[in-house]
Structure formats: structure tokens, C-alpha cells
Amino acid sequence: MADLEIINLHVRTEEREILHGVSLQVNKGETHALMGPNGSGKSTLANVLMGNDTYEVTEGQIIFNGEDITGEDPEKRSQAGLFLAFQYPAVIPGVSVANFLRMAVNAHRDEPINVKEFRDKLKTNMDLLTVPREFTSRYLNDGFSGGEKKRAEILQMAMLEPTISILDETDSGLDIDALRVVSEGVNALRERGMGSLIITHYQRILDYIKPDFVHILLEGRIVEEGGPELVAKLEEHGYDWIREEVAQRAG
Amino acid sequence: MPAEQTRISPADAGRTVAGPSAIASDRKAALAAYESAPVPTWRRSGFWTTTLRDLDLESLSPREYPAVSSREELPQVVRDAIGDEQYAGLIVQRGASVIYTETSAGNPDGVIACTLEQAFDQHPELVAKYYGKRVSSEEGKFTAANAAMWTGGAFFYVPPDTSVEQPFQVINVIDEPGVAQYGRLLAIVDTSGKATFREFDLAPDIDGQALHAGVTEVFARPNSWAKVKTLQDWGAGEIFDVSTKRVEIARDAHARWFPVHLGGHLTKQTLDIVTAERGADMRHNGLYITQGNEHLDLFTTDLHESGDTTGDTVWKGAATGSSKASYEGLIEIREGCQNSHTYLQTHSLMLSKEAKVDAIPSLIVKTDDVSASHGGTVGEVDENQVFYMRTRGISREDAIRILVEGFFDPVIGGFEDERLEQLVRQRIAGKLAEASEDIAAYAATK
Ligand SMILES: Nc1ncnc2c1ncn2[C@@H]1O[C@H](COP(=O)(O)OP(=O)(O)OP(=O)(O)O)[C@@H](O)[C@H]1O
Ligand SMILES: [Mg+2]
Numbered sequence: 001m002a003d004l005e006i007i008n009l010h011v012r013t014e015e016r017e018i019l020h021g022v023s024l025q026v027n028k029g030e031t032h033a034l035m036g037p038n039g040s041g042k043s044t045l046a047n048v049l050m051g052n053d054t055y056e057v058t059e060g061q062i063i064f065n066g067e068d069i070t071g072e073d074p075e076k077r078s079q080a081g082l083f084l085a086f087q088y089p090a091v092i093p094g095v096s097v098a099n100f101l102r103m104a105v106n107a108h109r110d111e112p113i114n115v116k117e118f119r120d121k122l123k124t125n126m127d128l129l130t131v132p133r134e135f136t137s138r139y140l141n142d143g144f145s146g147g148e149k150k151r152a153e154i155l156q157m158a159m160l161e162p163t164i165s166i167l168d169e170t171d172s173g174l175d176i177d178a179l180r181v182v183s184e185g186v187n188a189l190r191e192r193g194m195g196s197l198i199i200t201h202y203q204r205i206l207d208y209i210k211p212d213f214v215h216i217l218l219e220g221r222i223v224e225e226g227g228p229e230l231v232a233k234l235e236e237h238g239y240d241w242i243r244e245e246v247a248q249r250a251g
Numbered sequence: 252m253p254a255e256q257t258r259i260s261p262a263d264a265g266r267t268v269a270g271p272s273a274i275a276s277d278r279k280a281a282l283a284a285y286e287s288a289p290v291p292t293w294r295r296s297g298f299w300t301t302t303l304r305d306l307d308l309e310s311l312s313p314r315e316y317p318a319v320s321s322r323e324e325l326p327q328v329v330r331d332a333i334g335d336e337q338y339a340g341l342i343v344q345r346g347a348s349v350i351y352t353e354t355s356a357g358n359p360d361g362v363i364a365c366t367l368e369q370a371f372d373q374h375p376e377l378v379a380k381y382y383g384k385r386v387s388s389e390e391g392k393f394t395a396a397n398a399a400m401w402t403g404g405a406f407f408y409v410p411p412d413t414s415v416e417q418p419f420q421v422i423n424v425i426d427e428p429g430v431a432q433y434g435r436l437l438a439i440v441d442t443s444g445k446a447t448f449r450e451f452d453l454a455p456d457i458d459g460q461a462l463h464a465g466v467t468e469v470f471a472r473p474n475s476w477a478k479v480k481t482l483q484d485w486g487a488g489e490i491f492d493v494s495t496k497r498v499e500i501a502r503d504a505h506a507r508w509f510p511v512h513l514g515g516h517l518t519k520q521t522l523d524i525v526t527a528e529r530g531a532d533m534r535h536n537g538l539y540i541t542q543g544n545e546h547l548d549l550f551t552t553d554l555h556e557s558g559d560t561t562g563d564t565v566w567k568g569a570a571t572g573s574s575k576a577s578y579e580g581l582i583e584i585r586e587g588c589q590n591s592h593t594y595l596q597t598h599s600l601m602l603s604k605e606a607k608v609d610a611i612p613s614l615i616v617k618t619d620d621v622s623a624s625h626g627g628t629v630g631e632v633d634e635n636q637v638f639y640m641r642t643r644g645i646s647r648e649d650a651i652r653i654l655v656e657g658f659f660d661p662v663i664g665g666f667e668d669e670r671l672e673q674l675v676r677q678r679i680a681g682k683l684a685e686a687s688e689d690i691a692a693y694a695a696t697k
Contacts, residue, residue, distance in 0.1 A: 050638075050642045051641075051642075052638055073641065073647075074638060074641035074642045075641045075642075075644050075645060075646050075647070078641070078643055078644035079644045083642075084642055086639065089639065090633075090635050090636045090638075090639035091636070092654070093657055093658065093660075094654075094656065094657025094658055094659065094660035094661060095653055095654075095656075095660070100643075100653075103643075103645060103649070103653065104643040104644055107643065107646075107649075108644050139660075156643060160643070
């Protein structure tokens with residue numbers, strides 16, 4: 001069984017079903033890309049994997065490290081090693097980045113981290129992601145630019161060292177240099193064994209972080225799977241050919 | 252404990268009422284005014300009422316307590332608040348009695364920290380210049396009560412061109428039911444001086460009723476710097492607090508006032524900051540958190556009596572349980588006060604379905620050529636933020652606490668006072684823990 005196993009997941013909001021039976025497997029050390037047009041359900045999947053209860057899972061299962069976490073609390077999933085870098089991270093006014101990181105790190109341990117260990121770890125990761133020093137004293141995401149928010153997400157990921165990370169459009173909003181730096185950060189964690197599911201619209205991030213597998217989500221279903229060659233094909237032709245194929249398959 | 256106390260019966264209140272001889276006749280008049288005035292009810296715009304209907308005034312009286320000679324003998328709630336902090340002056344008033352006084356040997360020449368009674372005795376001219384000049388006994392039943400019946404009291408004075416680093420601190424403590432406490436603070440930082448004045452009103456969770464009717468007057472003389480920190484935490488007992496506090500800022504002087512309201516059964520306070528002369532500058536940053544069935548009614552005025560003055564008022568409050576909190580903030584700019592600039596903001600956070608918060612900023616401006624603005628928000632804990640934090644491993648309960656602390660952080664950070672900051676953070680965390688189920692249930696409905 002894969003480290004993260006999504007089995008026939010059906011998800012709905014009060015109004016309608018958004019995911020119609022999604023299955024996907026991600027192992028530690030693997031990099032998966034998830035692509036698909038706007039509104040196809042990518043962020044919904046990411047949120048459901050983290051336990052956002054505005055969505056209801058009506059069928060299917062999420063298995064993480066062999067345990068069924070379909071109904072588990074978000075904090076338990078995080079503590080178990082699952083991470084989501086949000087497409088639209090929340091603003092947390094009045095809580096500095098450094099403070100927030102310390103609280104998050106402590107939430108993953110029995111004993112609070114000692115001051116020096118935390119400081120060293122923070123410094124290492126800030127260097128890795130070339131985050132400026134003054135960043136850590138600002139209130140988390142409060143008045144951050146789009147790119148700064150994405151960097152703050154990746155800084156959190158680096159500090160929490162998850163086993164599987166979902167990156168929801170982390171590339172959008174990042175300038176070219178920031179994209180390279182963030183990608184290098186992800187690659188460094190991948191070398192330490194982290195698996196990832198990278199949600200994106202663009203080939204560019206996948207040039208830096210080479211995916212092992214590519215999945216295409218269309219209207220709440222995975223309709224195409226393959227290797228990196230799929231990305232190039234999408235970049236060139238868009239989604240129409242997939243829509244046609246799906247229509248043909250449906251006959 | 253009961254063996255130690257002396258109850259002052261109305262019959263022998265004579266000594267109390269006489270007070271310092273300089274104001275004996277004023278006190279008599281004030282007592283008459285107090286006795287003839289009806290118990291007030293404060294109504295605003297029809298739907299907000301603060302009433303003392305449930306207060307059994309007749310059953311309360313000032314109480315005297317013996318002095319103690321060391322910090323170790325002070326009531327627990329006082330010891331918790333002061334820790335091992337060093338003060339330029341410390342005065343602890345329990346009921347009607349100042350039970351403990353401490354002054355720092357290192358104070359510069361001319362600095363005074365003593366009871367107000369002693370000040371009337373030893374510094375009559377100085378006291379006469381300021382006493383009652385900003386809060387008149389004629390403002391209402393309870394300022395009259397205070398003028399007539401205060402005993403003990405605190406007097407802090409910093410002479411011209413003198414800067415005092417350590418804070419001056421008065422603590423009013425009520426630690427049993429039946430007490431009527433008339434606390435009085437008079438604090439002056441003279442020309443080009445610098446000082447921090449703190450007033451804490453504290454009680455353990457008493458079982459029964461008590462009253463605190465305090466009057467506080469602070470004067471920041473020309474070109475001086477005053478920091479004023481007033482903290483109210485009356486615990487869970489039935490303590491009624493009807494107090495008036497006023498800070499006057501003279502020419503080119505600066506004052507920062509941080510009022511903190513952490514608890515009280517029913518509170519009606521008038522908190523005014525007056526930029527009285529040109530160049531006067533003030534900042535007024537308050538916070539409150541209410542719980543249970545507490546009732547908090549605050550009325551602040553940013554009063555400009557002169558032109559070329561500046562003001563900046565920010566209040567933040569949160570309400571849990573079935574508590575009610577009303578903050579009314581008035582900016583008043585008198586005639587002829589050109590070139591005054593001020594603004595007022597109030598932000599409140601509702602943490603429970605049954606809680607009520609009401610924030611009313613208002614303006615009375617009688618001069619052209621000024622800038623005065625106000626604004627306010629009422630918010631709730633946002634479930635999106637809570638979810639975000641939970642995905643970082645933080646429990647729902649902690650997430651809410653962190654968010655509320657974050658809401659207050661800009662005010663608390665502004666104290667520039669580690670001791671106060673620590674006290675306030677600790678108390679807020681405690682209150683949120685007590686209310687956590689209620690708060691979580693409410694957030695989940697959003
Ligand atoms: N909480 C919600 N309530 C109602 N509808 C929702 C909710 N969340 C998502 N949807 C709807 O579900 C569909 C999928 O949305 P989702 O955000 O998952 O798409 P996406 O693939 O991430 O799109 P994008 O590429 O634009 O980020 C959309 O039609 C969206 O409007
Ligand atoms: Mg999305």
C-alpha cells in the first residue's frame with residue numbers, strides 16, 4: 001500500500017458533488033504533478049486531504065501510513081506528517097511568523113523545542129529559501145505580497161518536515177528567482193525523502209521539480225495519467241484534446 | 252481574618268468623612284450631595300442600559316485593615332501582580348486602608364510617593380494645586396461619594412526636569428464582600444519630567460457584593476512624558492465599579508494611557524484624556540475582555556481644549572459567555588482648537604452567541620481646520636483561519652486562543668512593559684481557556 005492512498009473519493013458541498021471518485025497514490029520520495037483546468041477540483045482535493053470539514057466525503061477513503069484518516073482532525077493529519085501549502089493562505093494578524101512557526105513546530109513534538117535549536121533550524125531554512133531576516137517578525141501573511149505568502153508556506157513546510165506535501169499552486173505569484181529558490185527547497189526536502197503532490201497550471205515549476213508521475217483532473221475525475229511527457233503535451237495543446245478523448249471514451 | 256477588620260459603621264463615619272482638614276467642608280458638602288443624589292441609571296439610545304438595581308448599597312461600607320510590613324504579608328492577588336518588581340513607589344490599599352507603602356531609596360530628589368492623606372499633611376500646597384481640579388465631586392453620585400469618603404489614597408509626584416525609570420504603582424484590592432472602596436490616585440509629572448504611573452484594581456474571586464468607586468487624576472505638566480497604565484481585574488465576584496479617571500496633558504507634553512479591563516461584575520467607567528494646551532499629544536490604547544455575565548460600560552472622551560493638539564485612540568475588546576460590553580468613544584474638539592488632529596478606532600471580537608458588544612465612536616467638533624476621524628469593526632473568529640492553523644498541527648482550542656491573542660497583540664505590544672504584558676497575556680489565556688468550549692461551539696457555527 002502506498003504511503004498516501006486516495007481511494008475512490010467522492011466529495012460534495014451542500015450544493016453539489018465536486019469530486020466523483022478520485023483515486024491517487026503518493027509514496028515518500030515520489031513527486032506527482034496534478035494538473036487540470038480551473039474549477040476541476042484540485043484545491044477541493046487538497047483541502048479534503050487535510051480535513052477541511054466544509055466538504056463532505058460521501059464515499060471513498062484516505063489512507064495515510066496505513067491508517068484510515070478520512071474522518072481525522074486536521075491537526076492529527078499534520079502531526080502524522082501531511083502538509084498543505086495553500087493556494088490562498090489565511091492571514092493570521094497579530095501572530096509573528098517566528099511565533100507561529102514555533103507553535104507549529106511544538107505542536108509536532110512532545111517537549112517544546114529549545115530556543116537555540118529552534119533558532120538554528122529557522123536560520124538554516126531561511127537561508128535555504130533566502131528569506132530575509134525581518135520577515136520573521138512580521139505578522140503571518142498580514143499585508144504579504146502573493147509571492148511572500150507562498151514563500152511563508154514553503155518555510156512552514158521546511159520547518160515541519162512532512163513526509164507528504166501537497167503544494168497547491170505554490171508557483172503562481174512567485175517571480176522567476178523565487179520560483180527557483182522555492183523549487184530548490186522542495187528538492188532538498190525530496191532528497192530527505194519527502195513525497196509531494198504538486199498542483200500547478202504551468203510547466204515551469206516542473207522544469208525545476210521533475211515529476212515522476214502526472215495526473216490530470218477534469219470535472220472531478222482523474223482522466224489521464226502518465227509521465228513528464230504529459231506536461232509538455234498540455235503546454236502545447238491545452239486541455240481540449242483530453243476533453244475530446246473523454247467524450248469519445250464515454251461514447 | 253475577620254478578627255482583624257474594623258467595620259466603620261455609618262455612625263462613626265465622622266472620622267472618615269472629615270478626612271484632611273483642608274477639605275473637611277468640601278467633604279461634608281460632597282457627602283450631602285452623595286446622599287441626596289438618586290442611584291443613577293445610564294441609558295443610551297434606548298437599548299443599552301447600565302443599572303445598579305442589583306447593588307445593595309446599604310449593605311456595604313468602607314472597611315479598615317491593619318498595615319503589613321513586608322510584601323510577603325500582602326494578599327495573594329497583590330503578590331501575584333507585583334512579583335519581585337521594583338518600584339519608584341508602591342502603595343497598596345486594601346478596603347479603606349493603605350496597608351503597605353514602599354519607596355525606592357534611589358529616587359531622585361523631590362520625588363514623592365506617599366498616601367494622599369500624608370500628602371495633604373506634608374505637601375499641602377502641591378496637593379491643593381491639583382486635587383479635584385480635573386474630577387469634580389459634582390459630576391455624579393459616585394464622584395461625590397469618592398470625594399466625601401476616600402481614605403488612604405495615593406500621591407505620586409515627579410519634580411521638574413526629573414526622569415524616573417521605575418514605575419509608580421498603586422494597587423487597590425478588595426478581598427471580601429461587603430466592602431465599599433473609595434480609591435483615589437493623584438499623580439503629577441511636573442515640567443519636563445518623565446514617569447510611569449500604574450493603577451491596578453484587583454480582587455480574588457469573592458463570594459458576594461462589593462463596590463469600588465474610584466477617582467484618578469493624572470497631570471502631565473508642560474513638556475513632560477507620562478505613561479499611565481490602569482488595570483482592572485476584579486475576579487469573578489460581584490464587584491461593582493463606578494469610577495472616573497482623567498488624564499490632563501499640558502503644553503508640549505505627551506501622555507500614553509493603556510487601560511486594561513480584564514474582569515468585573517459590573518463596570519461603569521468614564522475615562523477621559525484631555526489635551527489641554529498647545530502641543531499636547533496623547534495616545535490612548537485600551538483593551539477589554541469580558542466573560543460570564545459581566546457587564547462593562549466604558550465611555551472615553553478624547554477632549555481637545557486647545558488647538559495644535561494630537562490624539563490617537565485605539566480600543567480592542569472581546570466578549571465571551573453571555574457578557575455585555577459597550578465602548579463609547581467620543582472625540583470632542585472645542586471651539587478655537589484649530590489644527591488639532593486626532594482619530595479613534597475601536598475593534599471588537601464576538602466570541603459567543605450570547606455575548607453582546609457595542610462600539611460607538613462619535614464626534615463633537617466645534618472648530619474648522621481640524622482633522623478628526625473614527626472607525627470601528629466588529630468581528631468574529633474566522634473558521635478559515637482556524638482550519639489553516641489546524642493544518643499546522645495546532646489544536647482548535649489553541650488556534651482560537653492564538654487568534655484572540657493576536658487580535659490584542661498590537662495593543663499589548665505597545666505597553667512596552669514586560670511585567671504588564673506578561674500579566675495581561677496570562678490572564679487572557681486563562682479566560683479563553685475557561686470559555687474555550689463556548690468559543691469553539693460558536694466558531695463552528697460560522
Ligand atoms: N466551499 C465551496 N463551496 C461551494 N463550491 C465550492 C467550494 N469549494 C469549491 N467549490 C466549487 O468546486 C469547484 C472546484 O473548485 P476548486 O477550487 O477545487 O478548483 P481548482 O481545480 O482548484 O481550480 P483553480 O485551478 O482555479 O484553482 C468549483 O466549481 C468551485 O466553485
Ligand atoms: Mg485551486
